[in-house]
Amino acid sequence: MSDPPPDCLRCGACCHSPAERFVRVTGADWARLGDAAERVAHFIGRGHEAYMKMTAGHCIALEIRPTDDGAPEYFCTLYDRRPQICRDLARGSPECAGERTVKATCARTI
């Protein structure tokens, strides 16, 4: 696997998944999300576990923006309030490499 990009804004792999249960939202995460929680997260399955809503193959909080150089920018609109699982995934970690490998062929386009 290649080195990670110098900036997560140029990657966004770990914000993408076709799975509905992808970004777990704990009680503490829900509280941190504050007034955005009901909009971006929901309880699914038996109703005891909350996850970030997914749309178009990525977390609903992800905004994909065009840039002047033509490459998209992957911007977390809730960065300061993002769930703990997102905080724990460090750029350059084995988990980051795994995400970039698995998502190498996903449609990360505008």
Ligand code: SF4
């Ligand atoms: S943490 Fe890794 S997989 Fe996630 S956006 Fe940054 S470089 Fe990409």
Ligand code: SF4
């Ligand atoms: S909350 Fe932000 S960092 Fe976490 S998956 Fe969604 S867009 Fe990515």
